[in-house]
Amino acid sequence: MPQGLTRVLGGIVVLGGLLVGAAIVSAADAPTADECLACHAERGLKREKREPGRPDALFVDHAALKASAHGGLECVACHSTATAPHERLPRVRCTDCHDTVPAVLAEGAHGNRRAKARAAAPTCTSCHGTHDVRPVAAITIDICATCHVPQVSQYRKSIHGKSRGRGDSEAATCRSCHGAAHGVLAKSDSRAPTYHLNLPRTCATCHADPELAKRHNIAVGAVYQLYMDSIHGRAVSRSGLLVAANCSDCHGAHDIEPRTEPTSRVFRASVPATCGACHAGVQKDYVQSIHGREAARGNAGAPVCTDCHSAHQIRRTEAAPWQLDVIRECGTCHAESLRTYRDTFHGKVTALGFARVAKCADCHGSHTIQPASDPRSAVSPARIVTTCRQCHPDATRKFTEFQPHADPTNSARFPGLYYSWLFMTLLLVGTFSFFGLHTLLWLPRSFAERLGRRGANPPEES
Structure with a gap:
């Protein structure tokens, strides 16, 4: 063997021996948990x-660790350079073991915050703790609250x-809506x-389940399907309109409350303001209307947006089915007018x-x-001609004297119509009664005459 090669191989063997020896010495010098706690239990x-x-x-709480x-690891598993005693130790690198987490975390809101070096950016220990390391299942909302x-x-x-506080394990938590902890994305991220x-799909994980709705006495079990068929749902799912109302626009995000609570955004008295967040012009008109003023005074019978448009099944107002249905809706309060x-x-x-009539x-x-x-009313004396001319271009003041809600049985309000109706009704009833009686009385005589003529003229024998 050449002398040069022999020297190289010899050097490698010596170096390997030194490294192995150093590792053995290092392992032998690595402190045990008891040695660490000799100081850190204070x-x-x-x-x-x-x-x-x-x-x-x-201080390290050994019981918590x-x-x-x-709990099954030695201190040096994380503090790999520790000796007993030791000076300042470098930061623990969780990624030495959890090597798949950084890629996921870097894509999320928490990882991005770290990348931007913000002071409040969370670290591994922010959520999982230090020596009392919590698994994901044990991370509660209290940790998020920090x-x-x-x-x-x-x-x-x-x-x-x-509901969660009462022990309902099905009630939504942070992870229910925001996803897995390491992959939490900002709501501005289209993947979030x-x-x-x-x-809507996120809310549907619970609110599209009819069995869950039954268990929790949720009045509308198929709310997701109803919403997706509505004008808002179609604008979101089919047109991708970011201005279209979704669940949180009406119900809130973290502050969702039942509609029976006065502080809820969908509490009856709050509905106009909630809808007005998008439909500002409509809200302005509504609050000045008789309905809006009555609602503001606390009249529970005054209609709000959801009475006419519904909550989750909102349809286009130019659609004929809705225009016909809303007539019946008006009749729930104005039964006599209907x-x-x-x-x-x-x-x-x-x-x-x-639907192509008034x-x-x-x-x-x-x-x-x-x-x-009210002079502002479309049917006030000052404006009724203009209103009628929307359909009847030649309408005159005389034309507007027609009473669309006249009741012929109300003699106090419509005496002329009442007596005309009474006269015509009596005339009609009298005429039919007279001739009906005449027919009944004439019928036996008619039969008798027919039988008499048949007896007077017997059929000839052949």
């Missing part, structure tokens, strides 16, 4: 000099938070479960399913409804 142990981002206390996810104080405060007061266009309307030509045509809103308006005595 509760008052602190750093001599404060370091930003690192805890001052150096043993009960943690790392950073997200206002959101968690709202959640605790919400229907979800209260809380992104505007994705949120009854008299149905007696008119307009009412009879709409009852047959045709309906309630065509004459009275929709969001701007005022009493007929």
Whole structure:
């Protein structure tokens, strides 16, 4: 063997021996947990000099460590350079073991915050703890509250938070909506479960389950399907419109409350303001209308947006089915007006399913409804001719004297119509009664005469 090669191989053997020896010595010098706790079990142990981002206390609760996810590991598994005693140790690198987490975390909101070096950016220990390492299943909302104080405060007061507090394991938590902890994405990220266009599907994980709705006495079990068929749902799912209302726009995000709670966004008295967040012009008209003023005074019978448009099944107002259905909706309060309307030509045509005739809103308006005595009303004396001319271009003042809600049985309000109706009714009843009786009395005589003629003229024998 050449002398040069022999020297190289010899050097490699010596170097390998030194490395193995160093490893053996290092392993032998590595302190045990008991040796570490000889100092770190002291509760008052602190750093001599404060370091930003690192805890001052150096006390280690051995019982908590043993009960943690790392309970079976030695101290040097994380503090690999530790000796007994030791000076300042470098930061622990969780990624030495959890090597798949950084890639996931880097894509998420928490990882991005770290990348931007923000002071409040969370670290592994922010959520999992230090020596009392918590597994993901043990990370509760209290951990989220260390950073997200206002959101968690709202959640605790919400229907979800209260249900969770009562022990309901099916109530939504942070992870239910935001996803896995390491992969939490900002709501502005189109991949996030809380992104505007994705949120309905996220809510649907619970609210599309009819069995869950039964278990929790949720009034509308198929709410997701109803929403997706609505004008808002189609705008979100088919058109991708970020301005279209989704679940949180109406119900809130962390502060969701039942509609029976006065502080809820969908509490009856709050509905106009909630809808007005998008439909500002409509809200302005509504609050000035007779309906809006009555609702503001606390009249529970005054209609709000959801009475006419529904909550989750909102349809386009130019659609004929909705225009016909809303007539019946008006009748839930104005039953007498609906009854008299149905007696008119307009009412009879709409009852047959045709929408191209005058309906309630065509004459009275929709969001701007005022009493007929109010000059702003579309049926006030000052404006009624203009209103009628929308369909009848040649309408005159005389034309507007037609009473669309006249009741012929009301003698006090419509005496002329009443007595005309009474006269015609009596005439009709009298005529039919007289000739009906005449027919009944004549019938026996007619039969008798026919039989008499038949007896007087017997058939001839063949």
